[in-house]
Amino acid sequence: xxxxxxxxxxxxxxxxxxxxxxxxxxxxxxxxxxxxxxxxxxxxxxxxxxxxxxxxxxxxxxxxxxxxxxxxxxxxxxxxxxxxxxxxxxxxxxxxxxxxxxxxxxxxxxxxxxxxxxxxxxxxxxxxxxxxxxxxxxxxxxxxxxxxxxxxxxxxxxxxxxxxxxxxxxxxxxxxxxxxxxxxxxxxxxxxxxxxxxxxxxxxxxxxxxxxxxxxxxxxxxxxxxxxxxxxxxxxxxxxxxxxxxxxxxxxxxxxxxxxxxxxxxxxxxxxxxxxxxxxxxxxxxxxxxxxxxxxxxxxxxxxxxxxxxxxx
Numbered sequence: 625x626x627x628x629x630x631x632x633x634x635x636x637x638x639x640x641x642x643x644x645x646x647x648x649x650x651x652x653x654x655x656x657x658x659x660x661x662x663x664x665x666x667x668x669x670x671x672x673x674x675x676x677x678x679x680x681x682x683x684x685x686x687x688x689x690x691x692x693x694x695x696x697x698x699x700x701x702x703x704x705x706x707x708x709x710x711x712x713x714x715x716x717x718x719x720x721x722x723x724x725x726x727x728x729x730x731x732x733x734x735x736x737x738x739x740x741x742x743x744x745x746x747x748x749x750x751x752x753x754x755x756x757x758x759x760x761x762x763x764x765x766x767x768x769x770x771x772x773x774x775x776x777x778x779x780x781x782x783x784x785x786x787x788x789x790x791x792x793x794x795x796x797x798x799x800x801x802x803x804x805x806x807x808x809x810x811x812x813x814x815x816x817x818x819x820x821x822x823x824x825x826x827x828x829x830x831x832x833x834x835x836x837x838x839x840x841x842x843x844x845x846x847x848x849x850x851x852x853x854x855x856x857x858x859x860x861x862x863x864x865x866x867x868x869x870x871x872x873x874x875x876x877x878x879x880x881x882x883x884x885x886x887x888x889x890x891x892x893x894x895x896x897x898x899x900x901x902x903x904x905x906x907x908x909x910x911x912x913x914x915x916x917x918x919x920x921x922x923x924x925x926x927x928x929x930x931x932x933x934x935x936x937x
Contacts, residue, residue: 766910
């Protein structure tokens with residue numbers, strides 16, 4: 625099984641069409657000195673009774689004793705971020721397998737839940753709270769999940785309207801196709817090299833990128849089997865479901881796919897669906913790891929979508 629191993633891939637064609645979007649002022653905000661207020665907000669925004677991490681402490685422990693341990697936590701976390709290195713045991717992650725259905729025959733019958741150390745999650749959440757402030761600048765309108773001031777229901781409503789238009793269309797020669805794709809193992813397959821290059825192309829400061837790399841690349845997995853740890857598994861790719869940073873990094877990577885589709889529209893290779901003449905063209909809608917595609921029902925455009933399919937499967 626090589627799902628956690630890095631795969632050889634050429635993503636230069638995707639990187640070339642991603643637009644730089646992060647300004648100097650944005651980078652100043654992302655790299656400004658950390659504050660105790662930011663760390664306090666990070667820990668107190670966590671659910672008190674989340675599953676305990678590998679060291680046995682839940683968020684409620686840190687919240688209850690915050691007045692006693694906040695200075696030490698703030699000092700140590702800032703020191704790790706300044707040096708660019710985490711302690712070896714800070715990013716150990718347990719994978720708990722939750723059964724799906726009444727019978728478990730293969731790994732598809734289990735839902736993996738990744739349990740990060742809470743002390744790491746405090747740091748990750750501090751970085752995530754900064755990162756989400758600039759997402760509107762570096763992501764297109766086709767994204768709706770995990771972005772402040774947007775609702776995932778926005779894209780759902782647009783998709784319903786497009787489908788109703790396609791069903792009711794009776795005039796004209798053109799016919800359209802709606803294709804829904806669920807990206808398999810989307811987080812687990814994320815290429816770290818692509819993530820770093822995409823962040824660079826968007827204009828993120830090298831210090832900010834270094835922090836992202838620390839969080840993503842320093843993880844070790846242990847699988848919980850009958851209450852015992854089995855491992856470690858040293859991954860070469862992938863993002864964790866339980867990491868506060870993961871949703872934001874994933875949609876940043878997904879912007880590459882959105883850029884590819886927009887580029888084909890610009891070159892008139894692909895044609896999205898329009899409700900009416902004055903309406904904008906809708907070629908794709910992104911819902912986290914799901915994607916809705918709309919295009920003309922002809923052989924040429926179906927072939928274009930077939931080229932995109934390996935990127936999403």
